[in-house]
Amino acid sequence: MRSIDLSVATWHKSSHSNQDGGACVEVSHSFADVVPVRDSKHAGGPALTFPADDWSSFVSAVKDGTMGV
DSSP: OOOOOGGGOOEEEOTTOOTTSOSOEEEEOOSSSEEEEEEGGGTTSOOEEEEHHHHHHHHHHHHHTOSOO
16 A cells, blocks of 8 residues: 655544534545545544545445444
């Protein structure tokens, strides 16, 4: 697997994150083929990367209610 330079990523916090810093997830759509996901409370920590198609399918399933989270 190739290395991805996440220092160039633009991160977006989930709209479901609260103002107190709890339950914060950030994603980046800066890359065409992968979607990095990280904990915003530990922005310098590791990020998980998912194939863009898989991430899109996951988000659609959650929105449709066909995948419990």
